[in-house]
Amino acid sequence: xxxxxxxxxxxxxxxxxxxxxxxxxxxxxxxxxxxxxxxxxxxxxxxxxxxxxxxxxxxxxxxxxxxxxxxxxxxxxxxxxxxxxxxxxxxxxxxxxxxxxxxxxxxxxxxxxxxxxxxxxxxxxxxxxxxxxxxxxxxxxxxxxxxxxxxxxxxxxxxxxxxxxxxxxxxxxxxxxxxxxxxxxxxxxxxxxxxxxxxxxxxxxxxxxxxxxxxxxxxxxxxxxxxxxxxxxxxxxxxxxxxxxxxxxxxxxxxxxxxxxxxxx
Numbered sequence: 479x480x481x482x483x484x485x486x487x488x489x490x491x492x493x494x495x496x497x498x499x500x501x502x503x504x505x506x507x508x509x510x511x512x513x514x515x516x517x518x519x520x521x522x523x524x525x526x527x528x529x530x531x532x533x534x535x536x537x538x539x540x541x542x543x544x545x546x547x548x549x550x551x552x553x554x555x556x557x558x559x560x561x562x563x564x565x566x567x568x569x570x571x572x573x574x575x576x577x578x579x580x581x582x583x584x585x586x587x588x589x590x591x592x593x594x595x596x597x598x599x600x601x602x603x604x605x606x607x608x609x610x611x612x613x614x615x616x617x618x619x620x621x622x623x624x625x626x627x628x629x630x631x632x633x634x635x636x637x638x639x640x641x642x643x644x645x646x647x648x649x650x651x652x653x654x655x656x657x658x659x660x661x662x663x664x665x666x667x668x669x670x671x672x673x674x675x676x677x678x679x680x681x682x683x684x685x686x687x688x689x690x691x692x693x694x695x696x697x698x699x700x701x702x703x704x705x706x707x708x709x710x711x712x713x714x715x716x717x718x719x720x721x722x723x724x725x726x727x728x729x730x731x732x733x734x735x736x737x738x739x740x741x742x743x
Contacts, residue, residue, distance in 0.1 A: 497571075497572040497573050497574065498572070500529065500571040500572055501568065501571050501572040501574075503526070503571065504525070504568065504571040504572075507523075507524040507526065508524050510526065511524030512526060512527050513525055513526070513550075513551060513552070514551060514552045515552075515553050515555060515563065515567075516552055516555065517555055517558045517560040517563055518555075518556060518557050518558060518559070518560075521560040522552075523560075523563060523564065523567060525567065529571060533570045533571070534570050534593055534595060535593075535594040536593040536594045537553075537593070540553065555589075555592075558585075558589050559582070559585035559586070561578070561582045561586075562582055562588075562589045563589060565578055565582060566586060566589060566590060566593065566595060569598045570595070575598060575601050580606075580609055580614075583605055583606050584606070584621055586598075586602050587599055587602045587603055587606065588625070606618065606630070607630070607633050607634065610634065610637055611642075612641075612645050612646060613650075615637065615638050615642045615646075615650075616646070616650045616651075616654045618634050619635070619638065619654070619665075620654065620658055622634060623658060623661050624658075635665060635668055638665055638668075639668045639672045640672070643665070643669050
């Protein structure tokens, strides 16, 4: 039975095999290379044009764009950190980003930006954010703001406000204020806004005022039978012939009324 290499676990296995083979090719590039990349300290990295063209937009433009050094046996990357380049070459060949010391992160992010390796840059930026501490947050903010990484600055600012602002040393705050007063002002305003929101959220809610109880009207004088039972609205009337009783207001039995029993009062 044939195996479909474009689906399921077979595809993943094939991808891992290709990545492993390409990384092995990079490891042995001294024997098979056709171009050498030189960094700032004159370190040399042998590589393969065809793989660089297929996997990196920067090198594709460089080697196929008709530049003067398109066919040169050496390519200079002035200012590139050698450890950052070694990390990114493994990404170009094998699609992986090895763990690295935090001191390599920022040079690698800058070089990934320069080489148009957007996926690698995004992954490295996420590592920078996830490893920020109270000791690194001010340096990270200054670095990201200087290079115009607005999304990174926003996320670092959020971390600064929520986690690190209260625990910063005077030295760190002074460094931030001296190096970038505008950034320090933005951070200060963000801290104040956060404190104001927290204070408003923790205040006890004021209970709604209970509606006033309905006013019960005072009892009005009623009427009763002459023997004291409640009766119809206040009035007096003579006894009806043949009935032997009449009705009168509370507290009085007018002359001419006939109480129960039929004898005039």
